[in-house]
Amino acid sequence: MTTELAREHEYETQDIMLNMGPQHPSTHGVFRMVLTIDGEVVRDVVPYVGYLHRGAEKLCETMDYRQGIGFMDRTEYLAAFNAELSYVQAVEQVAGLEVPDRAQWIRMILCELNRLSSHFMFTGAFGTDVGVFGTAFTFSFRERENVQDLFEEVTGDRMMYAYFRPGGLAWEVTDNFEQRVHEVLASSRQGISDMDGLLSDNEIFLARTKNIGIISAEEAIEWGMSGPSLRASGVPMDIRKDEPYLKYGEVDFDVVTGETGDVFDRFRCRLDEMRQSVRIIEQCLQRLEPGPILPDRMPRMLRVPPGEAYVRTEAPRGEYGVYLVSEGGNRPYRLKIRSACLSNLQALRDMVIGNYIADAVIILGSIDIVLGEVDR
Amino acid sequence: MNNDLFGFEINIWLDAAARMGLITGVMTVVVMGLIYIERKIIARFQMRLGPTRTGPMGLMQSLADALKLVGKEDLRPAGADPWVFELAVYFVFVPVFMMFVAIPFALNWEVRVLELGLFYVVAVSSINIVGLVMAGWASDNRYAMIGGLRAAAQAISYEIPLVLALLAVAMVAGSLNLTEIVAGQGRVPLIVWQPLAFAIFYIAMLAEMGRTPFDIAVGESETAGGPHIEYSGIRWSMFFLAEYAALFLLCLIASAVFLGGWAWPLGEDLGRGWQFALTAIKTGLLIFSVFWVRVTMPRLRIDQLMSFSWKVLLPLSFVQILVNGLVLVYDWPDLLLLATGGAGVVLLFVVIDRGVRRPRPRPAPLAAAESEAVA
Numbered sequence: 001m002t003t004e005l006a007r008e009h010e011y012e013t014q015d016i017m018l019n020m021g022p023q024h025p026s027t028h029g030v031f032r033m034v035l036t037i038d039g040e041v042v043r044d045v046v047p048y049v050g051y052l053h054r055g056a057e058k059l060c061e062t063m064d065y066r067q068g069i070g071f072m073d074r075t076e077y078l079a080a081f082n083a084e085l086s087y088v089q090a091v092e093q094v095a096g097l098e099v100p101d102r103a104q105w106i107r108m109i110l111c112e113l114n115r116l117s118s119h120f121m122f123t124g125a126f127g128t129d130v131g132v133f134g135t136a137f138t139f140s141f142r143e144r145e146n147v148q149d150l151f152e153e154v155t156g157d158r159m160m161y162a163y164f165r166p167g168g169l170a171w172e173v174t175d176n177f178e179q180r181v182h183e184v185l186a187s188s189r190q191g192i193s194d195m196d197g198l199l200s201d202n203e204i205f206l207a208r209t210k211n212i213g214i215i216s217a218e219e220a221i222e223w224g225m226s227g228p229s230l231r232a233s234g235v236p237m238d239i240r241k242d243e244p245y246l247k248y249g250e251v252d253f254d255v256v257t258g259e260t261g262d263v264f265d266r267f268r269c270r271l272d273e274m275r276q277s278v279r280i281i282e283q284c285l286q287r288l289e290p291g292p293i294l295p296d297r298m299p300r301m302l303r304v305p306p307g308e309a310y311v312r313t314e315a316p317r318g319e320y321g322v323y324l325v326s327e328g329g330n331r332p333y334r335l336k337i338r339s340a341c342l343s344n345l346q347a348l349r350d351m352v353i354g355n356y357i358a359d360a361v362i363i364l365g366s367i368d369i370v371l372g373e374v375d376r
Numbered sequence: 377m378n379n380d381l382f383g384f385e386i387n388i389w390l391d392a393a394a395r396m397g398l399i400t401g402v403m404t405v406v407v408m409g410l411i412y413i414e415r416k417i418i419a420r421f422q423m424r425l426g427p428t429r430t431g432p433m434g435l436m437q438s439l440a441d442a443l444k445l446v447g448k449e450d451l452r453p454a455g456a457d458p459w460v461f462e463l464a465v466y467f468v469f470v471p472v473f474m475m476f477v478a479i480p481f482a483l484n485w486e487v488r489v490l491e492l493g494l495f496y497v498v499a500v501s502s503i504n505i506v507g508l509v510m511a512g513w514a515s516d517n518r519y520a521m522i523g524g525l526r527a528a529a530q531a532i533s534y535e536i537p538l539v540l541a542l543l544a545v546a547m548v549a550g551s552l553n554l555t556e557i558v559a560g561q562g563r564v565p566l567i568v569w570q571p572l573a574f575a576i577f578y579i580a581m582l583a584e585m586g587r588t589p590f591d592i593a594v595g596e597s598e599t600a601g602g603p604h605i606e607y608s609g610i611r612w613s614m615f616f617l618a619e620y621a622a623l624f625l626l627c628l629i630a631s632a633v634f635l636g637g638w639a640w641p642l643g644e645d646l647g648r649g650w651q652f653a654l655t656a657i658k659t660g661l662l663i664f665s666v667f668w669v670r671v672t673m674p675r676l677r678i679d680q681l682m683s684f685s686w687k688v689l690l691p692l693s694f695v696q697i698l699v700n701g702l703v704l705v706y707d708w709p710d711l712l713l714l715a716t717g718g719a720g721v722v723l724l725f726v727v728i729d730r731g732v733r734r735p736r737p738r739p740a741p742l743a744a745a746e747s748e749a750v751a
Binding site for chain 1: 518
């Protein structure tokens with residue numbers, strides 16, 4: 001009887017389409033997702049990417065190998081050193097260049113520092129996503145600023161460094177480099193524990209992030225996730241450990257993994273990873289010795305013999321791979337970038353459906369995308 | 377008919393007009409000051425300097441912002457409902473100023489002594505929700521609509537604990553007249569007898585103002601401004617003005633009702649200037665704490681926000697009223713009020729703590745299977 005009555009007086013309810021982005025404060029750039037919402041609950045989400053597509057891969061084919069470095073900076077602009085690293089290593093592998101020890105150690109220091117600055121960006125932006133009024137952001141940016149200052153001293157640029165070269169580095173680091181790195185590490189260590197204090201134990205933060213946006217280890221692997229987003233699901237996959245490049249085989253560090261694969265674990269993983277980065281850099285500084293930064297006989301114009309290589313490195317957001325085909329000459333025949341963020345973003349739909357609108361925002365934030373890398 | 381305005385005998389209509397003009401003028405200045413102070417305080421929390429360029433120490437920044445906003449174009453979206461859209465502002469703006477009427481700043485220093493002052497304040501303060509819903513509905517924007525509905529749901533939920541907390545105080549004070557409530561706190565402020573009611577009132581007050589951690593309606597990172605999203609220029613600044621006026625007034629009410637307003641300590645013996653200063657200090661401390669919460673707390677999600685009100689605050693405030701009733705009817709010692717209230721506050725914190733740390737199951741994906749099928 002009651003059901004009949006209810007059916008008789010049933011009001012038609014509709015789902016609403018909610019377009020979030022490309023102009024929305026928390027889509028981390030120009031990402032767009034179209035949410036189908038039932039009240040506050042997200043029933044479906046369709047992500048749209050491509051608003052920042054600049055054809056970096058194709059452009060690289062028209063430039064010589066040195067010029068390509070600049071495009072790598074512009075794909076992964078929050079961790080440009082890591083992006084450059086994949087590219088120059090691919091070129092080195094095809095060209096058969098041997099990189100001097102000093103250059104390798106400096107590359108490692110800069111890449112790990114870049115991981116720090118990138119993760120500081122994450123903690124700041126994520127704090128804002130969760131709703132802290134700018135405090136996490138300014139605290140993070142204070143530390144990020146220190147790292148950026150150091151990069152500026154070394155490379156002359158704050159974001160688009162173009163400092164790595166096939167074979168080594170563009171020029172020698174500044175004289176007080178080691179001392180400056182020590183200073184930056186000291187402040188970063190403080191910054192990491194600040195973020196810990198501000199967010200990790202906050203009741204509301206825990207309530208918001210725990211058990212939200214869970215992705216199991218199997219699902220994460222199936223989606224091709226990598227980096228902290230994968231490790232948060234409990235998969236100890238870290239290219240620095242599994243296929244050591246540079247001198248990662250010679251330094252001591254732990255691979256941080258999460259347990260449940262929820263938003264909080266992804267946050268926690270990045271925070272702990274920053275501590276590991278500090279550890280790595282300290283060891284690198286001990287091993288840093290004077291020496292050449294380029295191979296002895298480097299040609300003025302690099303000509304690479306025919307061949308191909310796929311190099312992947314552990315960027316802050318996951319596996320940043322560069323596939324390079326050379327048919328001889330001074331420019332690549334084909335360049336393909338394997339973007340970590342694009343693969344990580346695939347899992348968004350699985351994570352978001354069934355959660356609330358506010359959760360959709362923090363889940364997206366926890367994947368930590370860089371649109372420059374997604375769209376390339 | 378004549379009336380007495382600060383010692384001058386004037387016509388009652390003139391008197392009313394003068395008082396209304398005074399309210400509007402004072403409130404506008406207070407709000408500008410509050411915005412400046414908030415920006416400075418928050419900047420300190422965030423290792424910034426805040427406004428420094430406009431006037432000495434940036435003091436003129438709020439004025440400059442206000443002038444800029446007045447000069448901006450008053451846009452209205454093409455699809456908006458013109459009447460509702462434009463009237464919504466007043467529904468938010470006017471009630472806040474009306475609340476001002478009943479609040480005592482010092483001995484015999486209020487706009488009007490209302491016999492049901494507390495009741496009046498509570499009644500008027502809930503009107504602005506209508507304005508937010510109107511703004512959200514009329515804007516022809518889905519973010520605005522979600523924001524407006526969130527504001528409505530939140531305000532209805534938190535209005536009840538707020539009123540019940542004030543009711544508990546009124547029982548102990550034995551009056552609904554704000555002037556009498558304050559005057560009765562000459563020796564012991566009511567927060568001592570009613571700590572739980574104060575805790576409930578403070579939390580509900582944050583929600584009522586829509587400030588962090590309860591700012592889901594406006595929530596920049598989710599609804600991108602909520603009901604305010606389509607407003608610009610003077611209308612938007614009126615929303616802003618109302619928000620800060622509400623902050624000021626609710627803190628003023630809290631300081632009057634719980635912290636003894638001008639009366640505690642030594643209020644009756646001091647001059648009017650000191651009484652005024654007492655009110656200002658107490659209100660200022662409360663406002664500062666609200667800013668402090670704002671810069672450190674993340675935002676709650678809507679379901680957490682609602683269940684916190686209905687499952688935690690509401691039962692606790694009923695318990696408070698029950699205890700008050702028993703103590704008053706059977707004439708039990710006052711210390712019992714303190715003991716139960718204190719225990720209640722502890723319980724509140726334990727509940728919050730446990731509630732957060734309890735592992736929760738993954739929210740059931742309501743229609744995941746269905747939408748998979750569609751896809």
